[in-house]
Amino acid sequence: MKYAIPTDDGATLSSVFGRAASFAIFASEAAEPEIKLNGGAASEHGAGTGAAAFLAERGVEVVVCPELGPKAQAALSSAGIRVAAAKAGLPLREAVAAARASR
C-alpha cells in the first residue's frame, strides 16, 4: 500500500490536508518516506482538491489525516483513495501504522 501523510514539519501528522506544507509519501509500510512539497498549500481556493489530484497522480492508495473538507473527501474517494483518520501531531510512522490498523 502506498500512503500519503500531510505534514508541516516533516516529522508529524499535520492538522490540515490541502494546506499542509508537504506530504510524506510511503511507497510501502516499511519504506522510508519521501517528502514532497505541497505546491498548492498557498493556493487561494481548491487547496484540498488540488492536493487530492497531486496524490492521485502519484498512485497514492491511502491518505491519513485528522479531517477533510467535503470536496477533498469527494475527490479522494472518486480517485479510489482510502482515507484513514488519525490524530494530528502523531509521528509519521505511527500514522501509517494507525491507518493500517484501521482497515
Next chain:
Amino acid sequence: MTTISVASGKGGAGKTSVAAALAERLGPGCLVADCDVDAANGAIALGSTIRERGPYFAGPGYRIARESCFGCGLCGAVCRFGAVRPDGTRYAIVPELCERCGACLDRCAAKAIETCEKQAGELFVSDTILGIPLVHAELAPGGDTSGKLVAKLRSRARELAEDGGTVIVDSPPGIGCPVIASITGADLVVLVVEASSSGLRDARRIAELARSMRRELVAVLNKAGLAPETEDLARAYLAEAGIPLAGEIPFAPELRSVEERGLTWASARLAGEGGARLEAALRALRGAIDAIRMKKEEGKEKP
C-alpha cells in the same frame, strides 16, 4: 491551544457579536481571529488599535509590458471583466477589475503580458480594549477573501496564542472555501442560528458541513422572539440533529445600543427576563468551551 469557531451560514446572524461576547467572558489568555474578511467588523466590535501590519499577497496578477505591447487589442477582446483598457496606443490592465483568469496571457500575440505579485490587502494584529489581541485583515478594492487568507490569519493567531489559550475564530458566512478553512481543526463550532427562515436554512447547511468534517457543535439561537414559529422549527431541527442548544439570545433593541457604545453583549446587563436569557446563553456557551478545554488538557496528561 483550543480553537472555537463561530459560524452561522447566514450573514448578519450575530457571529461577530457572539464571538466578541465570548472573548470578553473568556478574558485575557484568549485571542480573536476575525476571518470574515469581506465584512471585517471584529475591530469595531472589540474597540481595537493596530499594533502590527503586513501586506497580504493573493495569487499572481498580470500587467502588460509597454515596451513589448504593439497595441493589437486581442487582450481587451478576450477579457470578460473589462479589465483591459486602451492606454494611448497600447493597452493596460486595471488591477481592481482584473479577476486574474489569465485569458489575456494566453491570447497576447506579442507575449507582452507578465505575471506580477498583486497585493490584495493587509494583515493586522491589534490590541483591544478588552486586553485581548485581535488578528484581522483588510482587503484592497477588488480583492476577495479566500481559504488562503483565512489560513494565514489562523496561522498568525496560532503563533500569538498562549499555551493553553483559546483562539476564537469569527468565521465568514456561507459554506465555501473560506468557511471550511475557518472550521478546519476547530475543537468546537458555535453555531449561531438566526431565528428567521433564511437563518435556519443556512444554519442547516453549515451544520451539515461541520458534521461532514466531524466537528463538535453547539448552537445558540439569536434574535429570539422575532419569529416564534421559525424558532420552534429551529429548536425541532437542533433536537433532531442532536445539536445541543446552549441558549437563546433575545431580540432586544438594547443589545444594539450596547454595541453602539463600544461594549460587547457580555456586559449588556439587560433588565428582566431578556437579561436572564442572555446571561444563561452566554454562561452555557462558556460552559461548553470550558468542557472542551478540560477534555483537551486531560488528553495531554495521559498521552
